[in-house]
Amino acid sequence: MTRMPDIEALNHALRSADWPLAERLLRQLLALQPRDPGIHYNLGLVLWRRGDLKGAEAMLRATLGLSADHQNARFELASLLMEHGGLVEAIRLLDDYVTAVPRDGDG
Numbered sequence: 001m002t003r004m005p006d007i008e009a010l011n012h013a014l015r016s017a018d019w020p021l022a023e024r025l026l027r028q029l030l031a032l033q034p035r036d037p038g039i040h041y042n043l044g045l046v047l048w049r050r051g052d053l054k055g056a057e058a059m060l061r062a063t064l065g066l067s068a069d070h071q072n073a074r075f076e077l078a079s080l081l082m083e084h085g086g087l088v089e090a091i092r093l094l095d096d097y098v099t100a101v102p103r104d105g106d107g
Contacts, residue, residue, distance in 0.1 A: 003028070004028075004029075004032060005025040005028040005029055006025070009021070009025060010022060010025040010026065010029070013025060014042075014046075017049070019046050019049050019050045020050070022042075022046045023043065023046050023047065023050065026039060026042055026043040026046060027043065030043060035066060036066075037062075037063045037066040037067035037070050037073070038063075040059045040060075040062045040063040040066065040073075041059070041060065041063040041070065041072065041073050041076075043059045044056045044057075044058075044059030044060040044062075044063060044073070044076065045076065047059060048076075048080060053080065053084055056080060057077065057080060057081075060073050060076055060077040060080065061077065064077070069100070071097055071100050071101050074093050074096060074097045074100075075093075075094070075097050077090075077093055078090040078091075078093035078094045078097060081093070
């Protein structure tokens with residue numbers, strides 16, 4: 001059985017950019033709460049920072065599958081796709097994002 005990871009250790013790993021530890025702790029959380037879009041989202045960001053683009057894309061897509069209105073995941077997925085050749089889908093995602101969050105200076 002997977003035990004609950006130390007949330008303070010996870011927060012510290014994220015703040016200090018200790019991506020291997022953050023990934024391990026987020027995967028532990030995901031095993032306990034597989035339907036939590038926030039865990040998928042954060043794991044996606046960590047995987048991206050670790051250079052695992054396929055894993056990051058899968059986690060961001062999973063976030064949107066669990067929570068279609070998760071605009072941060074939509075924006076990050078669009079950013080990842082723009083950087084790595086998925087321009088057509090990225091434009092569609094960004095258009096959806098700007099429609100949902102018209103006053104966001106990042107979008």
